[in-house]
Amino acid sequence: MINSSFSPKKYFLLFGILFSIFSFAQKKFTIVLDAGHGGSDHGANRYYGDLGTVREKDITLSVVLKVGRMLEKNKDYKVIYTRKIDEYPSLTERTTLANRSKADLFISVHVNANTKTSPYGTETFVQGPDQNKTNLEVAKAENDVIFLDEKDREMFASYDPKSPESLIALKIQQSKYLESSLLFGSFVEENFVKRDKRFSRGVKQQNLHVLRLNAMPSVLIETGFVSNYDEAVYLASEKGQDEIAESIYQAVLSYKKALERNGSASAPREVEKPEEKPLKNDFRILLMSTPTKYTSTDPALKGLNYILPIKENGMYKYYYSTTNLASVRDNNLKTAKDAGFRNATSISFVPNQKLGVGYYRLELAVTAQKLSSNSYMLNTVKDITRTKENGKFYYTYGRFSTLEEAVKMQKTLEDKGIKNTVIEKVLK
CATH class of the missing domain: 3.40.630.40 (Zn-dependent exopeptidases)
Known part of the structure; x- marks a missing residue:
């Protein structure tokens, strides 16, 4: 005899509970x-x-x-x-x-x-x-x-x-x-x-x-x-x-x-967060702006890696890391401040943006004496431009319309052993 109080709805509910328990x-x-x-x-x-x-x-x-x-x-x-x-x-x-x-x-x-x-x-x-x-x-x-x-x-x-x-x-x-x-x-x-x-x-x-x-x-x-x-x-x-x-x-x-x-079939998991959407622009952390040129291992950079120096109007601006994710940008900013750069700030860069007037070039070296013709750099890179300002010799190379092009060439030269170059923004 079928109990009329046992409706199909209750049956499916019970089945669902039992199925869930069995599946687990x-x-x-x-x-x-x-x-x-x-x-x-x-x-x-x-x-x-x-x-x-x-x-x-x-x-x-x-x-x-x-x-x-x-x-x-x-x-x-x-x-x-x-x-x-x-x-x-x-x-x-x-x-x-x-x-x-x-x-x-x-x-x-x-x-x-x-x-x-x-x-x-x-x-x-x-x-x-x-x-x-x-x-x-x-x-x-x-x-x-x-x-x-x-x-x-x-x-x-x-x-x-x-x-x-x-x-x-x-x-x-x-x-x-x-x-x-x-x-x-x-x-x-x-x-x-x-x-x-x-x-x-x-x-x-x-x-x-x-x-x-x-x-x-x-x-x-x-x-x-x-x-x-x-x-x-x-x-x-x-x-x-x-x-x-x-x-x-x-x-x-x-x-x-x-x-x-301990009542757990596996270790606890974090609740999955929604996927973060990339920002329209890239962000770098500006650490400082100074007339002094530092090498990548200089103590002034406080041990931070992935520094991009950009020279502009005679000043060297040191940027730390790059990302198009807001969470990473905020973490990078906190890292910079924790490292001692209390005035660090995030700067927006439009990807592949061409300069309205002017261009980028690479500053390969700044020396007190003119480089010898046997210099590895001079014999490795062709069409280097040499100028003299305030008693120093400046060796520069290339003409790039975007920052990304300059960074790519910078890495190419670094692979050839020419390191500590600086990207320079030339406005005309």
Whole structure:
């Protein structure tokens, strides 16, 4: 007998609730496995007569594939690989893949190296400020690969992990997924010690590009030192790779159980913000205007990078960074003021705007004595103009209708070894 009070509307409502609960229960724990380096980037490597060349990219790929196969046997996990073959995905592609997949955990596997042969052991890094100066070489080794890829050069062009502005930005976001990352890292290192009888150098915080942009708990695991012969033998062996993979796999199981005990299937996520629309104009931060010409490393610039000097009416104006996003502009302004430029202000630049009257040129050098005919600059750049004013010789080059054209030529000359040039606005 059908109960008349059980209407179709109530039925569909109940079905919807049950479906939602079932869907949540069935949601797989998504893990992105990243085999460090790859393709033309061999990573750390050493040649040993009996072993041949032991390469980081081969070890990391083998370990990651082993971890992945273990996880894929469990229906609760979804595994995404940044690479499954010998290729080089850019660091941008690796982090973008993880973020778009809404992953619950990002694991990047690497192999360590040192100029000395004695260091050995494992260590796991999570995103954060440098805690130990000895970690800087690890960061440099992993971050340097960023310059192998065009996309990475664009993405990270305005990022220097040692600059004041980067450290300020890092302080804002360093704790976002820190606790969860540290928890997983501790499981990894504990397994290396207890299961594999390895020496652990601990879980450390480090400012690493492949972790910095991830919107999820993330770790970078250094599985051992290829520069240490005994560890190189272990890392290159099937037995060693199996043990490393098993320890990482068991750490994932322990981590997921710990989250479930705390009533969360995954780490908390930030509420997605609406995409910011670009502004019509570009914005640079004017730091100061002075008759003094500074080089890019002069202390007067207070350690800030990506400075564009523009000379106008005999004054050098120093502009910091450039963006067409309001949030980035405001952050750049705050960074400049935090660095000591209290009167810094944002200036609007119309992209590709031609000067109504006048043009841009490059001031290549200002010298007290006339340059020798053997000067590298004079022999590298043709059609340089030399003038003498107030007892000094000014060497200038080119005639450009837009600032962008002048910047492009400036970079071309810098690639040829001619540095510290200044763009000059000539009004007539």
